[in-house]
Amino acid sequence: NAGVTQTPKFQVLKTGQSMTLQCAQDMNHNSMYWYRQDPGMGLRLIYYSASEGTTDKGEVPNGYNVSRLNKREFSLRLESAAPSQTSVYFCASSEGPGSGANVLTFGAGSRLTVL
């Protein structure tokens, strides 16, 4: 199984440009997430989708939009990129917490540089 697949792996943008990060999972997971990782700061949640048809803001949603296209796919869009959005972005999925642990499966990451 491929697990969680993110595209692109690398992207360089100019300030003000827009782009969409794509994510797909093949594990029939209910929940999907977008995180950003910055040095020394751990992971910060941008948006998540608890189930198909729902999306919710995380800790750092400003400047981003998301779409849960179907159960498999969850995209992250930067409408007008800023240098502060230079980061490594991770998509993750999980069955959802239910009544137990919420174990996330991560993609390999997308490194975005905004000049």
Place this chain on the structure above:
Amino acid sequence: GEDVEQSLFLSVREGDSSVINCTYTDSSSTYLYWYKQEPGAGLQLLTYIFSNMDMKQDQRLTVLLNKKDKHLSLRIADTQTGDSAIYFCAETPRDSNYQLIWGAGTKLIIKP
């Protein structure tokens, strides 16, 4: 708000035990996790522990939870070069099962 703290670096000799520590502030957290990130890769779950447990062992890994001190540790026995990675501690706060709180990660450096 809730916070999870870890040291940024740990250096150990190959064959020794590594102990990575984590402290958290949310006394009502339900699950606590350890994830591993190898260079250029995403995070992978190593193990997790439910808040009513004190210890969990899985092969070379031992997790200890001290709820009184809000302290979580990960012990890796017989550390190998393949254990070189960044280790992240995370917790599930009781008020939001979806929004895990993450530590900044501890980079484990193995000396020959």
